[in-house]
Amino acid sequence: MSLTVVTAQERMQLAREASRSVGLLSDAAKSALLHEIARALDAHVEEIVAANAEDLARGEAEGISAGLLDRLRLDEPRVRALAAAVRDVAELPDPVGHVLDDRTLDNGLHLQKVSVPFGVVGSIYEARPNVTVDIAALALRSGNAVVLRGGSAALASNAALIRVMRSALSDSGVDPEAIQTVDDFGRDGARALMRARGLVDVLVPRGSAGLIETVVTESSVPVIETGAGVVHIVLDASAPLKRATEIVVNAKVQRPSVCNSVETVLVHRDAADRLIAPVVATLQEHGVTVHGDDEVRGLAGGVVPTTEADWSTEHMSLDVSVRVVDDLDGALAHIRRYSTQHTEAIVTDDEANAERFLKEVDSAVVMVNASTRFTDGGEFGFGAEVGISTQKLHARGPMGLPELTTTKWLARGNGQIRR
Amino acid sequence: MSLTVVTAQERMQLAREASRSVGLLSDAAKSALLHEIARALDAHVEEIVAANAEDLARGEAEGISAGLLDRLRLDEPRVRALAAAVRDVAELPDPVGHVLDDRTLDNGLHLQKVSVPFGVVGSIYEARPNVTVDIAALALRSGNAVVLRGGSAALASNAALIRVMRSALSDSGVDPEAIQTVDDFGRDGARALMRARGLVDVLVPRGSAGLIETVVTESSVPVIETGAGVVHIVLDASAPLKRATEIVVNAKVQRPSVCNSVETVLVHRDAADRLIAPVVATLQEHGVTVHGDDEVRGLAGGVVPTTEADWSTEHMSLDVSVRVVDDLDGALAHIRRYSTQHTEAIVTDDEANAERFLKEVDSAVVMVNASTRFTDGGEFGFGAEVGISTQKLHARGPMGLPELTTTKWLARGNGQIRR
Numbered sequence: 001m002s003l004t005v006v007t008a009q010e011r012m013q014l015a016r017e018a019s020r021s022v023g024l025l026s027d028a029a030k031s032a033l034l035h036e037i038a039r040a041l042d043a044h045v046e047e048i049v050a051a052n053a054e055d056l057a058r059g060e061a062e063g064i065s066a067g068l069l070d071r072l073r074l075d076e077p078r079v080r081a082l083a084a085a086v087r088d089v090a091e092l093p094d095p096v097g098h099v100l101d102d103r104t105l106d107n108g109l110h111l112q113k114v115s116v117p118f119g120v121v122g123s124i125y126e127a128r129p130n131v132t133v134d135i136a137a138l139a140l141r142s143g144n145a146v147v148l149r150g151g152s153a154a155l156a157s158n159a160a161l162i163r164v165m166r167s168a169l170s171d172s173g174v175d176p177e178a179i180q181t182v183d184d185f186g187r188d189g190a191r192a193l194m195r196a197r198g199l200v201d202v203l204v205p206r207g208s209a210g211l212i213e214t215v216v217t218e219s220s221v222p223v224i225e226t227g228a229g230v231v232h233i234v235l236d237a238s239a240p241l242k243r244a245t246e247i248v249v250n251a252k253v254q255r256p257s258v259c260n261s262v263e264t265v266l267v268h269r270d271a272a273d274r275l276i277a278p279v280v281a282t283l284q285e286h287g288v289t290v291h292g293d294d295e296v297r298g299l300a301g302g303v304v305p306t307t308e309a310d311w312s313t314e315h316m317s318l319d320v321s322v323r324v325v326d327d328l329d330g331a332l333a334h335i336r337r338y339s340t341q342h343t344e345a346i347v348t349d350d351e352a353n354a355e356r357f358l359k360e361v362d363s364a365v366v367m368v369n370a371s372t373r374f375t376d377g378g379e380f381g382f383g384a385e386v387g388i389s390t391q392k393l394h395a396r397g398p399m400g401l402p403e404l405t406t407t408k409w410l411a412r413g414n415g416q417i418r419r
Numbered sequence: 420m421s422l423t424v425v426t427a428q429e430r431m432q433l434a435r436e437a438s439r440s441v442g443l444l445s446d447a448a449k450s451a452l453l454h455e456i457a458r459a460l461d462a463h464v465e466e467i468v469a470a471n472a473e474d475l476a477r478g479e480a481e482g483i484s485a486g487l488l489d490r491l492r493l494d495e496p497r498v499r500a501l502a503a504a505v506r507d508v509a510e511l512p513d514p515v516g517h518v519l520d521d522r523t524l525d526n527g528l529h530l531q532k533v534s535v536p537f538g539v540v541g542s543i544y545e546a547r548p549n550v551t552v553d554i555a556a557l558a559l560r561s562g563n564a565v566v567l568r569g570g571s572a573a574l575a576s577n578a579a580l581i582r583v584m585r586s587a588l589s590d591s592g593v594d595p596e597a598i599q600t601v602d603d604f605g606r607d608g609a610r611a612l613m614r615a616r617g618l619v620d621v622l623v624p625r626g627s628a629g630l631i632e633t634v635v636t637e638s639s640v641p642v643i644e645t646g647a648g649v650v651h652i653v654l655d656a657s658a659p660l661k662r663a664t665e666i667v668v669n670a671k672v673q674r675p676s677v678c679n680s681v682e683t684v685l686v687h688r689d690a691a692d693r694l695i696a697p698v699v700a701t702l703q704e705h706g707v708t709v710h711g712d713d714e715v716r717g718l719a720g721g722v723v724p725t726t727e728a729d730w731s732t733e734h735m736s737l738d739v740s741v742r743v744v745d746d747l748d749g750a751l752a753h754i755r756r757y758s759t760q761h762t763e764a765i766v767t768d769d770e771a772n773a774e775r776f777l778k779e780v781d782s783a784v785v786m787v788n789a790s791t792r793f794t795d796g797g798e799f800g801f802g803a804e805v806g807i808s809t810q811k812l813h814a815r816g817p818m819g820l821p822e823l824t825t826t827k828w829l830a831r832g833n834g835q836i837r838r
Contacts, residue, residue, distance in 0.1 A: 024778065103800060109789050111799065118811050119781065197635070201811050216616070220636045222812040243834040250836035345830075358829045359443065362538065370528050370832030379837070380530065380828075381522060392537050392620050392825035393641040394813040406811035409799075410777050411764075413789030415662040417669035418798070 008185045008192035012147055012199040014177035015120050019145035022178045023117045027094035030141055033172045034090035037137065040168035041083040044160075048079050051160035052129065059153055071128045074157055082133045085384075089137045092383045095401040096143045110412045115405040117143030118201040122193050124149045124215055126207035129157035135204070136165055136179050138386055142404040145178040147200055149190050151207075158183055194219040201406070202394075206387055209314070224399070227390030228314045229259035229342035231372045234331040234357070235279070236348035237270040243369065244275055244347045245282050248320075250371040251345070253286045257316045259388060260343055260375040264311060265322045266331045267296075272324045276300050283320060291321040311338045328353055332360055339363060342390050343375040364390055364397035427604045427611035431566055431618040433596035434539050438564035441597045442536045446513035449560055452591045453509035456556065459587035460502040463579075467498050470579035471548065478572055490547045493576055501552045504803075508556045511802045514820040515562045529831045534824040536562030537620040541612050543568045543634055545626035548576035554623070555584055555598050557805055561823040564597040566619055568609050570626075577602055613638040620825070621813075625806055628733070643818070646809030647733045648678035648761035650791045653750040653776070654698070655767035656689040662788065663694055663766045664701050667739075669790040670764070672705045676735045678807060679762055679794040683730060684741045685750045686715075691743045695719050699741065707737045714743040730757045747772055751779055758782060761809050762794040783809055783816035 006014075025033070041048070052074040059069055074082075101113035121139040123146065125131045132150055139146035150158040158181065166176040182189030193200060197220045205215035209228045216223050233251060235244045251262035267275055272295065280290050280300035290296075291310050292303040303322070310321040311334070325331045335344055345367035346357040354368040365375045375398060377385025382400030389395040395403040425433075444452070460467070471493040478488055493501075520532035540558040542565070544550045551569055558565035569577040577600065585595040601608030612619060616639045624634035628647045635642050652670060654663045670681035686694055691714065699709050699719035709715075710729050711722040722741070729740040730753070744750045754763055764786035765776040773787040784794045794817060796804025801819030808814040814822040 020779070023781075105793075105798070105800070109793060113816075116781075217639045222641070222810060224812070246834060246836050254837055354831075358831075360439070362442075362535075363827065365828040365830060367830040368832060370830055370835040371837050373837040374524075374528060374830065374835065375828075379524070381524065391641060393643070396826050397532075397828045407815050408782065409784040409794075409816045411784060411786040411789055411793060412773075412777075413787060415665065416789040416793065417665050418673055418790050418792040 008182045008189045009196075009199075011180045011182060012120070012192070012196050015145040015147050015180040016199050018175040018178035019117070019119045021175055022140065022145055023119065023143045025143060025174070030094065030143065031090045033169065033174055034086050034137055034141055036172045037133075037140075037165050037168040038083040038086040038090070040164045040171070041079060041086065041133065041161075044164045045076050045079045048074060048157070048160045048164065049076060051156040054156040055154050064153065068153070072153055072157070074129055078130070082130055086133060086137045089141050089384050092141060092401055094141075095405045100407060105416075107416045108414065109416045112410045113407050114410060115402065116408050118404060118406050120145045120147060120200045121404060122147045122149070122196070122200040122203040122221065124190055124193060124203065124205045124207075124211065126151040126153075126211055129154040129161060131206055132158045132161045133165070135206075135386075138384060138401060138404060140178065142401050144404060145180070147180045147182060147193055147196075149182050149193050152183075152186070155183055191218070194221060197221050204387055224387070224389050224395055224403075225391040226387035227259075227342065228340050229261070229388075229390075230264065230312055230314050230338055230340045231260060231262045231342055232264045232266060232335050232339060232344045233262050233372065234328070234335075234344070234346040234348075235265060235267045235271055235275055236328065236346055236350060236353055237268040238349040238353075239268075239271055239275065239347040240349065241275060241278060245279050247345070247347055247369070247371050248279055249282055249286055251373055252283065252288055252318065252320050254371070254373050256318050259314070260372050262320060262372050263314055264334075264338070265320060266325045266334055267322065268328070268331070269324055269326055272299060276322065276324075280322065286318075288318045288320055291319060293323050295324040296322045314340070328356065332357075335361060340390055342388065343367065343372045345370060345372050364388065427601045427608045428615075428618075430599045430601060431539070431611070431615050434564040434566050434599045435618050437594040437597035438536070438538045440594055441559065441564050442538065442562045444562060444593070446515075449513065449562065450509045452588065452593055453505050453556055453560055455591045456559075456584050456587040457502040457505040457509070459583045459590070460498060460505065460552065460580075463583045464495050464498045467493060467576070467579045467583065468495060470575040473575040474548075474573050483572065487572070491572055491576070493548055497549070501549055505552060505556045508560050508803050511560060511820055513560075514824045519826060524835075526835045527833065528835045531829045532826050533829060534821065535827050537823060537825050539564045539566060539619045540823060541566045541568070541615070541619040541622040541640060543609055543612065543622065543624045543626075543630065545570040545630055548573040548580060550625055551577045551580045552584070554805075557803060557820060557823060559597065561820050563823060564599070566599045566601060566612055566615075568601050568612050571602075571605070574602055610637070613640060616640050623806055643806070643808050643812075643814055643822075644810040645806035646678075646761065647759050648680070648807075648809075649683065649731055649733050649757055649759045650679060650681045650761055651683045651685060651754050651758060651763045652681050652791065653747070653754075653763070653765040653767075654684060654686045654690055654694055655747065655765055655769060655772055656687040657768040657772075658687075658690055658694065658766040659768065660694060660697060664698050666764070666766055666788070666790050667698055668701055668705055670792055671702065671707055671737070671739050673790070673792050675737050678733070679791050681739060681791050682733055683753075683757070684739060685744045685753055686741065687747070687750070688743055688745050691718060695741065695743075702739060705737075707739055710738060710740040712742050715741045733759070747775065751776075754780060759809055761807065762786065762791045764789060764791050783807065
């Protein structure tokens, strides 16, 4: 199934039209469609890996980093893992058709607020071609058409994945125009997508802070911001050493390249002498480069001096910044200033401080005595994750399938008029 | 309490800071605060009417229309009605602190999703100074600070209302910076508000389609679009004459200047001979100018010919357009093309057509056998209305106080780390 070369605008118009029939598919039909996509990915694994090899060769020739190359790579196990992930999404409960409010007015008019698909979901993302399949599967499972705009580094991989998925749609009797790409229009494609108000209902950017900033600033389509995580852990005066160490190490080391890993540890002055040396030493044993202010450097060895930039940096690496604060107020003030409102945690045995932290910290997820790595759709039990919203409109924190739906009110009357 | 003249940016920063304490106010404190605002409005009615007289005099000198002058006018009964409306909002249930999801993970981590205030709500609106009080009351009741940008025509009125409300905040021991205006910065104020990402959490424009278009296009702050209503009523083949006439007349005549009044009536060809002449005649008896296509004009007298522009025009007046369509598919196609996705209704005795209409029409409110005038927060039983959202993100249809809140996840653990 090849894409007709039309304008980006026309592609989005086709997605809009396809969204009508996709939105009316039954739970069973949507699930079957995803199983067909998974089957097609498995069946075309060689074609996909070959397309990916083109991207890898071009990337190597252009000298992109080893980390980026790894994120770009699709070998057979990765394609099969992608297909398996699509099967998992197929088995999730249908988010459409739930009655969220039900009221009958005094005049007998019966109102129901029901969940319905958005219509057309757009996504602008970088490098990793697995996002192409991921977003398409989540969008279709929730009854939406999708318009994709992936990174130029993955152009051939994304084209192959989209070709395979569109043929699976056709084979399932579903309008293949429900999966669209504007990749082949370069920057103009991204711009058209960001300006497609009326054709695209919501835009989910996934990628670097710079990409997200651009989309939020330039888009007239409503955006769900999935943002960077400058994540904090506060070690309160009462924090027990073992729990503090385990949580900080887990939050940094278990997977440092993701948004829910910790970037800054704030230590209550009354606990600094007791906690800083052993926590820093354990982090260093795990290969972490610890950055610290003068006070921290006075208490622990091998600590790199912090700069002002450290406090607002999402390292995505085995680096963490440590600062001593006067008290809980000092910790809260630091968080207000530097947090990206993703996830913050406190380690404490003081119930009042725990509750104050939960109440006053204005972040998507606020934790007491747990690793920030739990901010994750899978861990929350959503079965899949669309992204982690760091904005306050529509969705906040990990987003599952229900966040790809909107609502409408159905009103059933027998001739009611307003007096 | 006079406003310190600082920059628009600094004002919004003050609102951000004030939002912290306002967000922590108890239900009782917020309710008492609104009663104090109502009391202050009553106590300063002369000052407010005098300020309004300045705006009216300037408006008259500038030759603005009688309709606009009426919307601008604040006489004593209107100020007292405003105060009464604030008291009504004071008595509404607190939308903050509700537990919307509650789950405990296998490892014992307890997750709760709770409703919390947005923080800072911005509004850009035109002419009517009552919006100043309306939005401020709704924002404060839901624990938010507010930044207002009203129309230049109501500059003196809005300044007086804001002065009175801010003094009521001070008298209640609440930070008066929780109510801000950027009116005195003219267009720069509006621009600063639309660009205040990080300071303002959500922006609600209220006014003309042009104003809303500007805000949606230029704002980097997330916007809730409260849009125009090109509202349709379909008279199906089976529509009984009496019910069809009552609903169409009510939807147009009961209050023609609002967004939920009908603009276009689509008549099934099989019912055209039976319905068009009497429905048009009754509309005309109520002073409605009926616009119609050739077919309609062949069936009823005194009908103005329609132009293409009619189908996408929100008249806000006693004008309605009537068109004959081949069947339900024809009606649905017309609606897809011209609707602003606000409210559409069908009058029918055919259950299957009713259910198909409910399922396939992609509007905020879809009705069967009822007047479109019911799309209203008050009618829906919300007690107050922030506006009617015509977008799909965050809120759709009439918005009450809960739509001025967001959520956060609270996670309570005892040392959980991720494996």
